Amino acid sequence: MATASPAIPDGFHAVTPHIMVSGAADAIEFYKQAFGAEEMLRMPMPGDPSKLMHAAIRIRDSIIMIADEFAGCAAPASDGAAAQVTLHLYVADADATIAQAVAAGAKVTMPAMDMFWGDRYGQVVDPFGHRWSVATHQHDYTPEEMMKGAEAAFAAHAAAEAAKG
Numbered sequence: 001m002a003t004a005s006p007a008i009p010d011g012f013h014a015v016t017p018h019i020m021v022s023g024a025a026d027a028i029e030f031y032k033q034a035f036g037a038e039e040m041l042r043m044p045m046p047g048d049p050s051k052l053m054h055a056a057i058r059i060r061d062s063i064i065m066i067a068d069e070f071a072g073c074a075a076p077a078s079d080g081a082a083a084q085v086t087l088h089l090y091v092a093d094a095d096a097t098i099a100q101a102v103a104a105g106a107k108v109t110m111p112a113m114d115m116f117w118g119d120r121y122g123q124v125v126d127p128f129g130h131r132w133s134v135a136t137h138q139h140d141y142t143p144e145e146m147m148k149g150a151e152a153a154f155a156a157h158a159a160a161e162a163a164k165g
Contacts, residue, residue, distance in 0.1 A: 020066075028042075040057060088135065108124055116146055118138055
């Protein structure tokens, strides 16, 4: 057996998301359509080749591991509720990527908008219950500028909520 070197395999980063889904093969196809993912590896579940015990996809320079849910490893709620983790994706055009994800079957939970920290940012939930934030970095702000923008954004949100009654 060959010795692994370096400690982090080529192409991986120090942190790699590993998501559980109900329907991993379908999820891979969705991620290909929605985000331009490339399938790297697919390993069927022993005894049930319709399920995947492990798979890996690459979205540009990042790898995501995927598996079908099984005893002890559950996917997000089947009622469409999002996972408690958000996968953040930087892209050249957030609006176009969100539209592409919607065309593939995602639901917008936050339309893309210019944010106080300098990104064009929105969120979608994929058909498998995972939340994705999609952003295009537009401006580099100082921490002070971001704080001032955050205060204005939170004040506007509070005013809008108060106006609802």
